[in-house]
Amino acid sequence: MIKTTQECAVTHNIAVEARHVVKAFGQGETAVKALDDVSVNIRTGEFFTLLGPSGCGKTTLLRLIAGFEMPSGGTILLEGADITTLPPNKRPVNTVFQSYALFPHLTVAENVGFGLQMLGRPKAEVTATTARMLALVKLEALANRKTSQLSGGQQQRVALARALAPAPKVLLLDEPLSALDLKLRKEMQIELKRLQLETGITFIFVTHDQEEALTMSDRIGVMSAGKLQQVGSPKEIYNHPVNRFVASFIGESNFLPATREGDRYRLDCGALIAAPTAKADRVTLTVRPEQVRLAAMGEADAIPATIINLVYFGTDTHCHLSLSDGTEVVARLQSPATGDAGLGLGQAVALRFVPEAIQVLED
Amino acid sequence: MSPAEQAEVTRSARTGWLLSAPALVVLTLAAIGPLAIVVAYSFMPPGEYGNVTWGFSLEAWQGILFTKDIFDGSLAWADANLRIFWRSVKLSLLTTVFAFLVGFPTAWFIATRPPKARAMWLFLITIPFWTNLLIRTFAITEIIRKEGLLNTILLKLQIISQPFEMIYTDTAVFIGMTYVYLPLMVLPLFASLDRFDMRLLEAAYDLYANPWQVLRKVIMPIVKPGIIAGSILVFVPSLGAYVTPRLLGGGKNMMIGNFIELQFGQGRNWPLGASLSVMLLIIVTGALLVYVRYANRETRNGH
Amino acid sequence: MATKGFVISRLPGFNPIAGLVFVGLYLPIIILVVYSFNAGRSVAGWEGFSLHWYTVAWENDAVKAATVRSLYLAASAAVISTFLATLAALGTTRRKAFGGQTFIYVMINQPLMVPEVVSAVALLIFFAMIKQATGYAGMGYLIAAHSAFCIPFAYLPIRARLEGMDMTLETAASDLYASNWQAFRFVTLPLLLPGIFAGMMLAFVTSLDDVVITVFVKSAGQDTLPTYMLGQIRRQVTAEINAISTVLLALTVLLLTLFVLLTRKKD
Numbered sequence: 034m035i036k037t038t039q040e041c042a043v044t045h046n047i048a049v050e051a052r053h054v055v056k057a058f059g060q061g062e063t064a065v066k067a068l069d070d071v072s073v074n075i076r077t078g079e080f081f082t083l084l085g086p087s088g089c090g091k092t093t094l095l096r097l098i099a100g101f102e103m104p105s106g107g108t109i110l111l112e113g114a115d116i117t118t119l120p121p122n123k124r125p126v127n128t129v130f131q132s133y134a135l136f137p138h139l140t141v142a143e144n145v146g147f148g149l150q151m152l153g154r155p156k157a158e159v160t161a162t163t164a165r166m167l168a169l170v171k172l173e174a175l176a177n178r179k180t181s182q183l184s185g186g187q188q189q190r191v192a193l194a195r196a197l198a199p200a201p202k203v204l205l206l207d208e209p210l211s212a213l214d215l216k217l218r219k220e221m222q223i224e225l226k227r228l229q230l231e232t233g234i235t236f237i238f239v240t241h242d243q244e245e246a247l248t249m250s251d252r253i254g255v256m257s258a259g260k261l262q263q264v265g266s267p268k269e270i271y272n273h274p275v276n277r278f279v280a281s282f283i284g285e286s287n288f289l290p291a292t293r294e295g296d297r298y299r300l301d302c303g304a305l306i307a308a309p310t311a312k313a314d315r316v317t318l319t320v321r322p323e324q325v326r327l328a329a330m331g332e333a334d335a336i337p338a339t340i341i342n343l344v345y346f347g348t349d350t351h352c353h354l355s356l357s358d359g360t361e362v363v364a365r366l367q368s369p370a371t372g373d374a375g376l377g378l379g380q381a382v383a384l385r386f387v388p389e390a391i392q393v394l395e396d
Numbered sequence: 397m398s399p400a401e402q403a404e405v406t407r408s409a410r411t412g413w414l415l416s417a418p419a420l421v422v423l424t425l426a427a428i429g430p431l432a433i434v435v436a437y438s439f440m441p442p443g444e445y446g447n448v449t450w451g452f453s454l455e456a457w458q459g460i461l462f463t464k465d466i467f468d469g470s471l472a473w474a475d476a477n478l479r480i481f482w483r484s485v486k487l488s489l490l491t492t493v494f495a496f497l498v499g500f501p502t503a504w505f506i507a508t509r510p511p512k513a514r515a516m517w518l519f520l521i522t523i524p525f526w527t528n529l530l531i532r533t534f535a536i537t538e539i540i541r542k543e544g545l546l547n548t549i550l551l552k553l554q555i556i557s558q559p560f561e562m563i564y565t566d567t568a569v570f571i572g573m574t575y576v577y578l579p580l581m582v583l584p585l586f587a588s589l590d591r592f593d594m595r596l597l598e599a600a601y602d603l604y605a606n607p608w609q610v611l612r613k614v615i616m617p618i619v620k621p622g623i624i625a626g627s628i629l630v631f632v633p634s635l636g637a638y639v640t641p642r643l644l645g646g647g648k649n650m651m652i653g654n655f656i657e658l659q660f661g662q663g664r665n666w667p668l669g670a671s672l673s674v675m676l677l678i679i680v681t682g683a684l685l686v687y688v689r690y691a692n693r694e695t696r697n698g699h
Numbered sequence: 700m701a702t703k704g705f706v707i708s709r710l711p712g713f714n715p716i717a718g719l720v721f722v723g724l725y726l727p728i729i730i731l732v733v734y735s736f737n738a739g740r741s742v743a744g745w746e747g748f749s750l751h752w753y754t755v756a757w758e759n760d761a762v763k764a765a766t767v768r769s770l771y772l773a774a775s776a777a778v779i780s781t782f783l784a785t786l787a788a789l790g791t792t793r794r795k796a797f798g799g800q801t802f803i804y805v806m807i808n809q810p811l812m813v814p815e816v817v818s819a820v821a822l823l824i825f826f827a828m829i830k831q832a833t834g835y836a837g838m839g840y841l842i843a844a845h846s847a848f849c850i851p852f853a854y855l856p857i858r859a860r861l862e863g864m865d866m867t868l869e870t871a872a873s874d875l876y877a878s879n880w881q882a883f884r885f886v887t888l889p890l891l892l893p894g895i896f897a898g899m900m901l902a903f904v905t906s907l908d909d910v911v912i913t914v915f916v917k918s919a920g921q922d923t924l925p926t927y928m929l930g931q932i933r934r935q936v937t938a939e940i941n942a943i944s945t946v947l948l949a950l951t952v953l954l955l956t957l958f959v960l961l962t963r964k965k966d
Binding site for chain 3: 404405408409411412413414415416418419420422423424425426427428429430431433434437447498499501502504505506508517519520521522523524526527528529530531532534535536537538539541545548575578579582594597598601607610611632633635636638639642643652653656657660666669670673676677680681684
């Protein structure tokens with residue numbers, strides 16, 4: 034177990050730190066880098082989400098923190114202590130597995146008490162903590178069931194209680210909600226957030242579901258192709274994506290190639306618009322669909338466009354527009370009360386971007 | 397069930413029985429039926445030159461445990477028989493335990509290889525399994541007999557000055573049986589371990605179990621059916637072994653199988669041979685029933 | 700790939716034990732094969748490479764007769780038991796469950812459950828009675844006994860193949876106007892053939908390997924290769940036995956490889 038008594042100023046609020054972590058699978062020329070020089074600090078007590086498409090390396094990073102695999106390079110620290118080569122049973126970190134990995138030969142209570150039992154805690158403590166954990170996840174009634182007799186949602190709760198019972202410094206959750214249906218998933222999202230607040234334990238949560246990440250996390254680390262693309266609060270990530278991948282993976286975005294002309298940008302369709310200035314001359318402007326407005330012709334910064342498709346979503350309508358150079362832009366318009374905005378296919382309109390909402394990507 | 401459904405079941409049963417009938421006839425005539433005759437023979441008095449004479453007698457059953465004094469007819473424990481039973485049980489248990497101790501790590505090793513290599517290692521276990529038992533026993537005799545390879549090498553290296561007698565001992569039979577029956581332990585263990593969810597290992601280590609605890613508290617309880625299957629598959633043929641004790645144990649270190657044969661040969665006591673056979677059959681059936689019971693309970697519990 | 704540190708599936712000491720087991724399993728067999736090429740009499744000393752003992756075995760009339768008898772017996776038993784097992788497998792799989800199915804299953808697998816020595820004794824008694832009554836003392840007894848105990852070995856791969864087959868294929872065939880017989884002949888049987896060959900191979904190897912039942916059942920002058928070897932080993936051992944063993948071993952490995960190739964799942 035890691036000694037945590039000597040906390041120094043530099044690390045006092047960092048639970049997990051990854052430094053230049055590399056993980057390659059396979060050898061020689063066929064080696065695949067699942068993690069390519071990843072460095073990240075995860076703060077004590079926060080709900081941190083690793084978000085990215087499948088194969089981006091998020092689960093690999095989680096498994097390295099848990100100790101199931103050893104990194105090919107780099108260091109992993111837990112509260113300032115190097116745990117890089119420590120086996121998982123020596124790390125005060127617990128995991129909620131995607132498959133739950135409940136022990137089929139044990140009852141619910143035996144599963145929950147397993148960790149404490151392995152730590153050699155007195156029987157009374159194991160029993161008491163198990164009862165407390167089962168109460169926490171509201172499964173007291175099922176304590177003596179075999180895990181195979183439980184529903185998916187119940188198994189999920191057992192897995193949570195089992196991982197929380199030894200009071201780990203960090204709880205790792207590997208897409209724990211992916212096997213649940215939509216309704217149950219929403220419930221569990223709220224439940225997880227509640228548990229995190231109640232226990233105060235640092236949660237590292239892996240998901241490919243951006244909505245899940247946005248609603249639950251204190252901070253999000255977006256990953257792609259083995260690299261950490263951006264770390265920040267949900268709002269930062271959504272409103273100020275640092276690159277095209279983050280902008281397109283989280284929410285929807287319009288991408289418009291543009292060239293700087295003084296303190297304004299000339300779009301490829303010819304329109305000249307105001308936007309925050311950047312160093313590079315050739316950039317991509319990105320705007321969320323909900324920040325695109327229909328404008329009157331001739332209005333400042335208005336860009337002429339043609340409606341090529343209209344998709345009705347109930348609360349809003351997605352209006353697909355084509356600029357004169359063929360660039361497609363989507364505008365999300367609130368559906369008017371009458372249900373008919375008076376728009377039609379092929380109609381010539383003008384659009385305008387909310388200036389503060391334009392992001393400049395230098396790539 | 398509707399009449400149409402009922403008719404379908406009847407038709408299915410009729411074809412099922414009809415197609416199975418030829419096999420059942422052959423099995424009845426050349427495998428199961430004769431067992432009934434063995435049971436009958438065990439209740440008859442022996443004939444003078446082998447075979448039996450017609451009549452009813454419990455002597456053969458008595459003869460398993462007791463010898464009758466030829467002068468006053470009093471019963472005494474048949475020490476020689478008891479020694480043979482004890483040796484059979486002892487060697488079979490030792491073989492089973494030792495086969496488990498080395499077979500489990502082997503099965504684990506195979507089950508944790510990448511898929512392609514796993515098939516190769518498994519094939520390497522299958523070859524000895526299908527290789528003639530006689531050849532495998534002979535291979536062992538070649539090594540441990542008096543003029544065998546082991547003695548030759550030890551003499552050449554001047555570690556020993558006299559060849560030591562290893563063959564025709566209980567140890568030799570134990571080594572031989574472990575050698576020939578080991579694949580029977582590894583194969584069912586592998587089948588169990590192959591289905592074992594390796595993610596449970598991660599869960600166990602994650603929850604602070606050390607490797608020994610992972611083995612004792614997680615792996616072994618979950619693959620228990622495989623352990624029991626392997627143990628029975630080794631114990632049953634060990635107890636009834638004939639070739640291996642005959643070649644490695646010699647005339648003095650008999651096991652039940654050889655003792656049974658003796659009754660049909662020089663012993664000329666067919667009823668005793670029959671009662672011994674029935675006894676062996678009962679023990680083996682008992683072991684199998686225990687296993688079937690256990691396996692059924694496991695499936696009902698959902699694993 | 701980082702191999703230092705912790706590997707989740709490695710249990711301490713297991714790999715060395717497994718390594719020793721594989722060495723222990725193969726070393727005796729390898730020594731047996733190597734010494735079949737020894738110019739000297741046995742394993743007492745290596746006296747140079749020679750095919751001498753293969754020639755000796757080849758020129759030994761008893762070995763020749765036993766080989767022919769073994770092959771004849773194994774072939775007969777394999778064909779008969781596979782035929783019976785195929786019918787039984789068709790009768791017990793892929794149909795509505797019926798009463799007695801478990802009974803049939805237990806009957807078929809019975810030879811696997813009874814200790815060989817007990818079966819041997821039973822057959823000895825039973826065949827002795829028939830011999831006395833009819834006076835017939837030919838190979839029929841051995842063929843009957845071998846056919847019976849080979850049935851479960853032939854049955855298992857055939858049944859496995861049948862259970863892995865798509866049931867809708869026959870339904871499709873009957874939808875396309877095939878009679879039951881035509882559906883079997885043109886759909887089921889071709890698909891089942893690899894299973895049948897695999898079963899036949901296992902039956903052949905099982906019969907070829909049998910010692911105990913053959914020793915008890917055979918009449919005088921009906922030695923098979925294994926019983927001939929058993930008799931020789933008890934007398935005096937020359938490397939002739941090594942040579943015969945090596946040939947049998949090679950045959951087993953060959954048949955097993957064929958079996959694996961036939962039953963391999965295409966991935």
